[in-house]
Amino acid sequence: MPELPEVETTRRGIAPAVEGRRIDTVIVRNAALRWPVPDELPALLAGQTVTAVRRRAKYLLFDVEPGTALLHLGMSGQLRVVAADAPLRKHDHVDVVLQGGQCLRLHDPRRFGSLLWQPAGTRHPLLAGLGPEPLGPDFSGDWLYRQSRGRRAAVKTFLMDQRIVVGVGNIYATEALHAAGIDPRRAAGRVSAARYAALAEAVRAVLAESITRGGTTLRDYVDPQGSPGWFRLQLAAYERAGQPCGRCGGTIQRVVLGQRASYYCAGCQR
DNA sequence: CTCTTAACCTGGACGC
DNA sequence: TGCGTCCAGGTTAAGA
Numbered sequence: 106m107p108e109l110p111e112v113e114t115t116r117r118g119i120a121p122a123v124e125g126r127r128i129d130t131v132i133v134r135n136a137a138l139r140w141p142v143p144d145e146l147p148a149l150l151a152g153q154t155v156t157a158v159r160r161r162a163k164y165l166l167f168d169v170e171p172g173t174a175l176l177h178l179g180m181s182g183q184l185r186v187v188a189a190d191a192p193l194r195k196h197d198h199v200d201v202v203l204q205g206g207q208c209l210r211l212h213d214p215r216r217f218g219s220l221l222w223q224p225a226g227t228r229h230p231l232l233a234g235l236g237p238e239p240l241g242p243d244f245s246g247d248w249l250y251r252q253s254r255g256r257r258a259a260v261k262t263f264l265m266d267q268r269i270v271v272g273v274g275n276i277y278a279t280e281a282l283h284a285a286g287i288d289p290r291r292a293a294g295r296v297s298a299a300r301y302a303a304l305a306e307a308v309r310a311v312l313a314e315s316i317t318r319g320g321t322t323l324r325d326y327v328d329p330q331g332s333p334g335w336f337r338l339q340l341a342a343y344e345r346a347g348q349p350c351g352r353c354g355g356t357i358q359r360v361v362l363g364q365r366a367s368y369y370c371a372g373c374q375r
Numbered sequence: 376c377t378c379t380t381a382a383c384c385t386g387g388a389c390g391c
Numbered sequence: 392t393g394c395g396t397c398c399a400g401g402t403t404a405a406g407a
Binding site: 163177178181218267274323326365 | 399402
């Protein structure tokens with residue numbers, strides 16, 4: 106489900122309820138996520154005060170004194186702020202019960218998400234090797250250009266590689282390439298520096314605009330208050346096969362790249 | 376190294 | 392109504 110804008114919207118939605126708040130208990134009903142939730146996690150978090158909720162790539166990071174809890178929402182994860190006694194739904198796998206009667210509830214039907222622990226002063230292997238934040242200072246067209254030299258994989262697959270740049274998933278890679286006028290099938294190593302400059306700008310613009318609209322709800326994404334995101338209304342290419350391109354009037358095509366559905370306009374994406 | 380593929384899992388949409 | 396097939400905002404391990 107979530108790419109950077111949805112994770113960031115989730116972060117902003119939970120921060121007021123969580124930051125500076127003490128954790129009463131952590132209830133793990135089903136530890137069988139992408140990786141097993143560590144047995145010791147509830148004991149590590151109970152009684153701790155959350156000093157900050159951060160985001161790195163598509164991970165939410167909950168800082169407490171002994172370390173950081175890492176939460177990834179996978180494809181179908183939702184994190185909601187609910188009353189601690191709110192009725193349970195199927196697939197409500199974890200509750201972080203906060204002092205004051207609210208709780209953070211993780212709901213994840215497909216269980217591709219993960220909840221892991223990083224002791225203070227260490228770096229979890231999953232966070233090692235991640236590329237720059239697309240909305241940060243280290244991401245640029247020049248960076249993309251240099252990383253892409255000699256690569257034959259499709260530029261869309263390259264753009265979704267979290268070692269190259271984080272946070273860009275299937276929707277936003279599709280949209281950014283459309284906005285930049287680049288054919289997603291083109292080999293990454295055969296895109297010019299000038300066009301990577303345009304692509305980097307398109308990535309930033311599409312992510313920033315989606316955040317302002319609360320992310321994209323295609324099927325089941327909701328923010329921590331249960332509201333959908335509205336960026337879907339802005340999608341120019343994603344899931345628009347057969348429809349006219351808003352820029353050139355051509356027809357949006359569907360193709361599969363790296364096992365993921367991709368959409369592009371044969372008229373204006375080269 | 377780079378690249379491709381299978382796998383993890385559930386549920387909704389669709390065709391018969 | 393039911394059953395089979397395909398598809399879905401992600402990521403990793405394994406193999407070529």
